[in-house]
Amino acid sequence: MKCWFITVLMVVPLFLPGAIAFENDAPLDDPVLESRARDLARQIRCLVCQNESIFDSDADLAKDLRQIVRERIILGESDLAVTDYLVARYGDFVLLKPPIKPKTYLLWFGPALIMLFAGIGVVRFLKRTGAKGRHPEALSTSERKRVEHLISGEEVD
Secondary structure (H helix, E strand, O other): OHHHHHHHHHHHHHHOOOOOOHHHOOOOOOHHHHHHHHHHHHHEEOOOOOOOEOOOOOOHHHHHHHHHHHHHHHOOOOHHHHHHHHHHHHOHHHEOOOOOOHHHHHHHHHHHHHHHHHHHHHHHHHHHHHHHHHOOOOOOHHHHHHHHHHHHOOOOO
16 A cells, blocks of 8 residues: 555656646747747746746746747847846846846845844844853952851851
């Protein structure tokens, strides 16, 4: 029973549609144009997966974007015109390497600012809590006498 279940789990994914991302698309007849389409697909972000290019993604939107790229290339548009079309439609976020301009400062510098503020917060926290733990206050003379009496075993008032 256990072997049968494992076999089914291994065989079923083979029959699922869309198991292979870019290779599942209909390639262009011209190898030069197909190479351009693949290169562009590696530069465009999948808006569903967000950390993958549309070349690597198997999401339906990525398939649609790959098809748009191929259609625009067939129409004779340059790579820049194709990316400009996608940016106009989806914004700079569609590019895996968006240009540095005021609209994209947050994309480029946001993570560094977050890390900077987190570092400052950690340093301030450690300074505040570390100072109390490292330097205990000195005992007053009455406290010192009480400790000496407790150590010697004498009773204290």
